[in-house]
Amino acid sequence: MPSEHLLQVENVSKRFRVRGKTLHAVENVSFNLDSGKTLGLVGESGSGKSTLGRVALRLLDADGGRVLFQGHDIGRIPKKQLRELRRDMQVIFQDPQASLNPRMTVGAAIEDAYVIHKIGTKSDRQQRVEDLLQRVGLPPSAANAYPHELSGGQLQRVGIARALTLDPKLIVCDEVISALDVSIQMQVIQLLKELQKERNLGYIFISHNLAVVEYISDEIAVLYLGEVVEHAAAEDLFKKPSHPYTQVLLQSILKVPDPQSETTQALMHIKGEIPSPFSPPPGCTFHPRCPFAQDICRTKKPEPRDIGHGHVVSCHFAE
Amino acid sequence: MAVATVSTQSGAKPKRSRSQFAQAWRRYRRNYLAVGGLIWVIIFLIAGIIGPWIAPYSYSHTDFLNVNSPPTWQHIMGTDNLGHDMYSEILWSIRFALEIAFGATLVSFVIGIVLGLWAGMKGGIVDQIIMRLVDFMGAFPTFFFDLLLVVKFGRGMGPILMAIGITGWAGYARLIRGLVLSMRKGDMVEAATALGASQMHIARRYLLPNVMNQMAVSLAFGIPNDLTVMAGLSIVGMGLRPPMPSFGNLVAQAGSMMLGFPWMMYFPAGIFALTLLSYLFMADGLSEALNPRGGD
Numbered sequence: 001m002p003s004e005h006l007l008q009v010e011n012v013s014k015r016f017r018v019r020g021k022t023l024h025a026v027e028n029v030s031f032n033l034d035s036g037k038t039l040g041l042v043g044e045s046g047s048g049k050s051t052l053g054r055v056a057l058r059l060l061d062a063d064g065g066r067v068l069f070q071g072h073d074i075g076r077i078p079k080k081q082l083r084e085l086r087r088d089m090q091v092i093f094q095d096p097q098a099s100l101n102p103r104m105t106v107g108a109a110i111e112d113a114y115v116i117h118k119i120g121t122k123s124d125r126q127q128r129v130e131d132l133l134q135r136v137g138l139p140p141s142a143a144n145a146y147p148h149e150l151s152g153g154q155l156q157r158v159g160i161a162r163a164l165t166l167d168p169k170l171i172v173c174d175e176v177i178s179a180l181d182v183s184i185q186m187q188v189i190q191l192l193k194e195l196q197k198e199r200n201l202g203y204i205f206i207s208h209n210l211a212v213v214e215y216i217s218d219e220i221a222v223l224y225l226g227e228v229v230e231h232a233a234a235e236d237l238f239k240k241p242s243h244p245y246t247q248v249l250l251q252s253i254l255k256v257p258d259p260q261s262e263t264t265q266a267l268m269h270i271k272g273e274i275p276s277p278f279s280p281p282p283g284c285t286f287h288p289r290c291p292f293a294q295d296i297c298r299t300k301k302p303e304p305r306d307i308g309h310g311h312v313v314s315c316h317f318a319e
Numbered sequence: 320m321a322v323a324t325v326s327t328q329s330g331a332k333p334k335r336s337r338s339q340f341a342q343a344w345r346r347y348r349r350n351y352l353a354v355g356g357l358i359w360v361i362i363f364l365i366a367g368i369i370g371p372w373i374a375p376y377s378y379s380h381t382d383f384l385n386v387n388s389p390p391t392w393q394h395i396m397g398t399d400n401l402g403h404d405m406y407s408e409i410l411w412s413i414r415f416a417l418e419i420a421f422g423a424t425l426v427s428f429v430i431g432i433v434l435g436l437w438a439g440m441k442g443g444i445v446d447q448i449i450m451r452l453v454d455f456m457g458a459f460p461t462f463f464f465d466l467l468l469v470v471k472f473g474r475g476m477g478p479i480l481m482a483i484g485i486t487g488w489a490g491y492a493r494l495i496r497g498l499v500l501s502m503r504k505g506d507m508v509e510a511a512t513a514l515g516a517s518q519m520h521i522a523r524r525y526l527l528p529n530v531m532n533q534m535a536v537s538l539a540f541g542i543p544n545d546l547t548v549m550a551g552l553s554i555v556g557m558g559l560r561p562p563m564p565s566f567g568n569l570v571a572q573a574g575s576m577m578l579g580f581p582w583m584m585y586f587p588a589g590i591f592a593l594t595l596l597s598y599l600f601m602a603d604g605l606s607e608a609l610n611p612r613g614g615d
Binding site: 054057059083084086087089090091093094095098099100101102103104112113116117146162165166 | 339505507509514520525
C-alpha cells in the first residue's frame with residue numbers, strides 16, 4: 001500500500017463501555033483521504049460521525065484497526081511525538097463558544113497554539129494572530145474580545161483561525177455550520193473552500209446537512225449505526241444513491257420546487273428511530289427500517305461491494 | 320446550489336473589552352452589605368498589620384493598679400482581671416487571628432487545589448483514592464482532629480496553623496474536582512488537546528482560570544471558618560497559649576466575668592462577631608458578582 005494518502009483509516013472500530021454494556025459507536029470503517037480533498041461524513045444523530053472524526057485525530061483511541069496519518073500509525077506513536085504531529089491535524093467544533101476558553105481573549109486563544117509549540121517571539125506571534133484574524137474575515141481588534149462578546153458566526157471564524165494557526169494538513173470539521181444562522185452558513189462554507197484551495201487542506205466534513213455536504217465534498221461516506229453503508233464520489237452518490245438508507249436520506253431534502261414541472265416532490269421519511277447502538281440488529285443493521293427488506297437481510301450481513309467507479313455499497317440488492 | 324459571495328470583514332467591530340474584574344466590581348458595588356463587609360474586612364486587615372505598632376501597651380503588660388477597670392481615657396476598652404489593656408489585647412488578637420487564619424486557609428487551599436486538579440484530570444484509581452480521602456476527612460469530626468494535632472504538636476502559632484490547615488482541604492478538593500470533571504470531557508479541553516497542549520498546560524491555562532471565581536468565593540467563606548475553628552480551640556483551652564491573646568481566649572476568659580465586668584465581653588465578642596459577619600457578607604457579594612450569569 002503506497003502511503004501517498006494524507007490519511008488512511010483502516011477497519012477502525014470504537015466501542016464505549018457504558019454501565020456494563022458495550023456501545024458500538026464505530027464499526028469497521030475504512031477510508032482514505034488525500035490532500036486538498038474533502039470527505040463528507042453524513043448520517044443521523046448517533047450514527048458515529050463525530051466519534052469517527054475524533055478517532056481519526058486520536059482525540060479518542062481506536063479499539064480496533066489503525067489510523068495512518070502521512071504513513072504514521074497515530075495509534076502507536078508515543079505521546080510526545082503525537083503532540084508534535086497534532087500540528088498537522090486540527091479540528092473545528094460545532095459549538096465554538098464551548099470550545100473556547102471563556103477567560104481567554106480571542107487573540108490569546110489563537111496565540112496559545114504558538115505558546116504550546118514555542119513558536120516565534122511575542123510580537124511575531126501577535127502579528128500572525130492578526131494576519132489569521134484578517135484572513136478569516138475578522139478585524140484585528142477582535143483579538144482583544146472575549147468569546148462572549150462575539151456572535152456565533154464570528155466565533156466560528158475564530159475557531160477556524162485557531163485551527164489554521166499551525167498550518168495543518170488535515171482539518172476535521174465537526175458540524176461546523178449546524179449551530180449557525182442560515183445566512184452565515186454559506187459564508188463559512190465559502191471561507192472553508194477558499195482556505196482549502198489556498199493551503200491544499202484535507203477536510204473531513206461531518207454534517208447532517210446533505211446539501212452542504214454535496215457542495216463541499218469530493219467523496220461522501222454515509223454512516224448508519226457506526227458503519228459505512230455507502231461510500232462514493234459526491235456526484236455519483238447524489239446521482240445514483242444505491243443503498244436504501246441513502247435513498248431515503250436524499251429524498252428527505254426539501255428542494256425549491258420548479259414552477260414549470262408538474263411533478264410534486266415525494267417526501268419520504270424513514271420509519272422508526274435509529275436502533276440502539278448497544279444491541280445492533282442482526283443481519284443488515286438497517287433491515288428493521290428498510291422498505292425493501294427481505295429474509296436474507298434479517299440474517300446475513302451484507303458485505304461492502306464495489307458497484308463501479310469506487311462506488312461501494314453494503315446492501316444485498318444494490319446494483 | 321447558490322453561490323454566495325463572502326464579505327472580507329464580518330460585521331460589527333467588537334468594542335474594546337472591559338476587563339472581567341471591572342465588570343465584577345460593578346456588580347459587587349451595588350450590594351451595600353457586601354461593600355460594608357469589605358470595608359470592615361479591610362479595616363480588620365489594616366489593624367492586623369499595623370496593630371502591634373499602634374497598640375498602647377504590650378500584650379503581656381499588666382497594669383495592676385487598674386485591674387478590671389471599665390473603659391477610661393487611659394484604657395479605652397477597659398482592662399481585664401490581670402490589668403491587661405483590652406484595646407491592646409484585641410489589636411494583638413487581630414494580628415494572630417489573621418496570621419493563623421490566612422496561613423491555615425492557604426495550606427488547605429494549596430493541598431485542595433493540587434489534589435482536586437489531580438483527581439479531576441487523572442480520573443480512575445487516583446480519583447478514587449483522593450475522593451475516599453476526602454470522604455474520610457468529611458466524615459471524621461474535624462474539630463476533634465484539630466484538637467488531637469494541637470495536643471500532639473503543641474499550642475504555638477505554627478502547630479495551630481498547620482493543624483487547622485491540613486484538616487480543611489477536603490472541601491476545596493471536592494469543589495475543584497467537580498469543576499474540573501465538568502470541563503475535562505468538554506470541547507474546550509479537546510480543542511486544547513488537538514492543538515498539542517500537555518496536561519500541565521491544560522491545567523494551568525484552561526482549567527485553573529475557570530475555577531478561580533468559585534475558588535475566590537470558597538476562600539472568602541473559608542477564612543471566617545478558620546477564624547471560628549481557631550477561636551473554638553481557645554475556648555476549650557487548646558488555642559494560643561496565654562499570655563498570647565486571641566479572640567477565643569478573651570471571650571472564654573470574659574465568660575466568667577460577664578456579670579461583673581461586661582465590657583470584657585462586649586469588645587472582643589462584638590468585634591469578632593462583626594468580623595465573621597463581614598466576611599460572610601463579602602463572600603456572598605463575591606459569589607454574586609463573580610457569577611458569569613449575573614447579568615451585565
